[in-house]
Each structure stands twice: as structure tokens, then as C-alpha cells.
Amino acid sequence: MNELQLLGPRAHGEIVARAVLKATAEDFQVDEVLDIPLSGQGEHLWLWVEKRGLNTEEAARRLARAAGVSQRNISYAGLKDRQALTRQWFSLHLPGKADPDLSSAEGHSLSILKTTRHSRKLQRGAHSANGFTLRLTQFEGDKNALEQRLQQLVAQGVPNYYGLQRFGHQGGNVVDARQFAARHELPEQRNVRSRLLSAARSYLFNQLLAERVAAGNWNQARVGDLLAFTDSRSFFMAGDAECSDPRLAILDLHPTGPLWGAGESPAAGEAGQMEQSVALREPDLANWLAEAGMAHERRILRLPIGGLTWHYPEPDILQLQFVLPAGCFATVVVRELVELLPTGPTENPCEF
Known part of the structure; x- marks a missing residue:
């Protein structure tokens, strides 16, 4: 499966430049934003971890081995890619135990920057956002046209596609999900089941969003739409009055698309007709998603880009900084700017 099949059309026109992303881990930096006040005491040890060339699950296994606990005792808010420099939180459940010596987990690819105690474990999806610093290398293109495009993204946002990372190399996760769905079966392994259900859901969402982008109404509220605020999981029906809500224009309120499930x-x-x-x-x-017990949920169709700034540290390097809500992909922002030159297969799943 190719990129257009998995994502959909660009919203802001043809790309105006080419570049490489993730030539090195330092070119793709991610900082998890967690708005949880930590008490400093409790049976859960929270770790602020920097890692490079290491995905989240591998980091969790290393921390578990160093602490002498089962990996079930390690929690994290979100998955992060291997080919990146990321800083994120982990928590270890250590009831009645002192802080363990975790030095054996550390090295070039993993550093523990901070530790503190808290009364509860870190829940999946608990982070509110991710901050990104991206270096696009081997840049070539029209810088004036790119400047205009960047200003356009600030004002209008981008389609909130799930990134290619969600679907595996050449869409392999979707291919596998279709095979299981045709047999009305689920993978026995929990992590495989979760990965394929997520890929199927994300693929259907992208198909709906692609239709709205092609129709030119992905960023407009229509009567019958379900609207949601950027950081809210609740939604409400759009009537005539809601379609004129000024919060739509300032990228605070958005139309949503379905995350398929029961009902x-x-x-x-x-x-509604487009979704059907x-x-x-x-x-x-x-x-298959309904049979698996997935609940019908919603995801905003338009992705606002927080605090977007850019500059050229070298003539052929474009550096971007911005913040995205949790669960959204920096690569779909980059996709509206440049054609990415390939650097090899992409692992999955992750939030980038």
C-alpha cells in the first residue's frame, strides 16, 4: 500500500521543497508534556528518561531488568519511536520497596534525568501533548514559498491524519488486519491484537478524512457534524448556530471523524452519509472492530499546531519547533511542507 492509500491528499497544495527527516536520532526530538503534579511520595517511582535509538518498549524492558521487577510493573503514557531522541515518563510500581539502583539500565541510549515518587502509576494516554524539535536536512526548495506555507499552517492547521508509522512497512498492519477480519478472528498475542485493531481503526479514520480533504470541508463545520474542542474527548452535534461558532476560526473547536467500534x-x-x-x-x-468490543469514539479532523517556529541553522537545514496534542503525528505536519526523502523502513506503532 502506498502513502496516498494510507493517508490521503494534502490539504495545502503541492509540496515546495524536499528534505530528509531522521538522518540521525537528534534530528527528531520529542518531549512529553505531562500536566500531573507529582506528590513526591507513594509506592510508584516515576522516572524522566531520555533515550536515543531505543523505542519505548525496549526502554521499559531495560528498566524492569535493572529494577528486578516484572515488565507488568512498568507503565508509560505513550509509545515513542526508536529513531529519535525522546524524553518521556515511566513509572515503576514498588510497594514497600526502596528506590532500586537503575544504573545498569543507563548508557549511551538511555539516561534517567529525574526521579520522584507518586501515589499512582502513570496511565496510558495521560500526557497532554508532545513538544517536537525537528531538523530537516539536505533541504532544497523555494524558501519564500515555504515561508508562505508555514504561515498557512499556523493559521489553518493540517489534516489530522494518522501517520504512516501506525500502519507498518508498506501498510502491512492493515493487510494483516484485513486477513483477520475476513476470518472473524483476533490475534492471540495481546500486543499484536492491539496493534492490528489500532491500525484498522486509524486506516478507516484516514479514509474518511481523505474524503473530507478532497471535498474541501475537512476544516469546516457542517450541520450534522460532531464537534469537539482540541483537548476534549466529548463532542456535540452541530446545528446552524454551532457552524458559526467563532471558536472554529481560532482553531479551538473542530469537526470530528469516527474511530469505528460498536454502535x-x-x-x-x-x-453521517460520508461516514457510512x-x-x-x-x-x-x-x-471486526465492533465485534472486538471497540467503542465508537471521535477524533478531531483538523490538527492545530501549537507554537510553530522555524529557522535555518544551516542553508540546507530547516529546523521546526511545535507542540501537538497527544496521539497526533509530527510527520503529517511535515508532509504538508516538504517531500520526505526515504531513509529506510519505519517502525510502528508510535506517536510521531
């Missing part, structure tokens, strides 16, 4: 979509009108048409094109996947 009918509450969307109505043209939006996507499900009808992929009935095996849509039914």
Missing part, C-alpha cells in the same frame, strides 16, 4: 455513528446529514460510505467500502474491518 452507529451519531453524525447526521452529509457528514466509508464503512460500506470496508465492511469487514468496520464489523
Whole structure:
């Protein structure tokens, strides 16, 4: 499966430059934003960890071995890619135990920057956002046109596609999900089951968003749409008044698309019809997600980019800094700017 099949059309026109992303881990830096006040006491040890060339699950295994505990006792908020320099939180459940010596987990690829205690473990999805610093190397293109495009992204946001990382190399996760769905089966291994269900859900969402981008209404509220605020999981129906809400113009309120699961979509009108048409094109996947017990949820169609800044530290290097809500992909921002030159297969799943 190619990129256009997995994501969809760009919203802001053809790309105006080319570059390489992730030539080195330092070119893709991520800082988890966690708005949880930590008490300093409790049976959970929280670790602020910097890692490079190491994905989240590998880091968790190293920390578990160093602490002498099962990996089930290690928690983290989100998955981070291997080919990146990332800083994120982990928590270790250590009831009645002193802080362990974790030095054996550290090395070039992992450093523990801070430790503190807290009364609760770190929950998946607990982080509110991720901050990104990206260096696009071997840059070549029209810098004036790129400047205009960057200003456009600040004002309008980008389609909130799930990135290619979610789907595996050449969409392999979607191919596997379709095979299981056709047999009405689920993978026995929990991590494989989670990965394939997530890929199927993300693929269907991207299909709906691609239709809205092609129709030119991905960033507009239509009567019957379900609207949500950037950082909220709740949604409400759009009528005539809601379609004129000024918070739409300032990228605070957005139309949403379905994360397929059990039950009918509450969307109505043209939006509801578009969602039904996507499900009808992929009935095996849509039914498989419902049979697996997934609940119907919503995801915003438009991704606002927080604090976007840019400069050229070298003539052929473009550096970007910005913040995205948790679960959103920096690569879909870059996709609206430049054509990315390949650097090898991408691992998955992750939040980038």
C-alpha cells in the first residue's frame, strides 16, 4: 500500500521543497508534556528518561531488568519511536520497596534525568501533548514559498491524519488486519491484537478524512457534524448556530471523524452519509472492530499546531519547533511542507 492509500491528499497544495527527516536520532526530538503534579511520595517511582535509538518498549524492558521487577510493573503514557531522541515518563510500581539502583539500565541510549515518587502509576494516554524539535536536512526548495506555507499552517492547521508509522512497512498492519477480519478472528498475542485493531481503526479514520480533504470541508463545520474542542474527548452535534461558532476560526473547536467500534455513528446529514460510505467500502474491518468490543469514539479532523517556529541553522537545514496534542503525528505536519526523502523502513506503532 502506498502513502496516498494510507493517508490521503494534502490539504495545502503541492509540496515546495524536499528534505530528509531522521538522518540521525537528534534530528527528531520529542518531549512529553505531562500536566500531573507529582506528590513526591507513594509506592510508584516515576522516572524522566531520555533515550536515543531505543523505542519505548525496549526502554521499559531495560528498566524492569535493572529494577528486578516484572515488565507488568512498568507503565508509560505513550509509545515513542526508536529513531529519535525522546524524553518521556515511566513509572515503576514498588510497594514497600526502596528506590532500586537503575544504573545498569543507563548508557549511551538511555539516561534517567529525574526521579520522584507518586501515589499512582502513570496511565496510558495521560500526557497532554508532545513538544517536537525537528531538523530537516539536505533541504532544497523555494524558501519564500515555504515561508508562505508555514504561515498557512499556523493559521489553518493540517489534516489530522494518522501517520504512516501506525500502519507498518508498506501498510502491512492493515493487510494483516484485513486477513483477520475476513476470518472473524483476533490475534492471540495481546500486543499484536492491539496493534492490528489500532491500525484498522486509524486506516478507516484516514479514509474518511481523505474524503473530507478532497471535498474541501475537512476544516469546516457542517450541520450534522460532531464537534469537539482540541483537548476534549466529548463532542456535540452541530446545528446552524454551532457552524458559526467563532471558536472554529481560532482553531479551538473542530469537526470530528469516527474511530469505528460498536454502535452507529451519531453524525447526521452529509457528514453521517460520508461516514457510512466509508464503512460500506470496508465492511469487514468496520464489523471486526465492533465485534472486538471497540467503542465508537471521535477524533478531531483538523490538527492545530501549537507554537510553530522555524529557522535555518544551516542553508540546507530547516529546523521546526511545535507542540501537538497527544496521539497526533509530527510527520503529517511535515508532509504538508516538504517531500520526505526515504531513509529506510519505519517502525510502528508510535506517536510521531
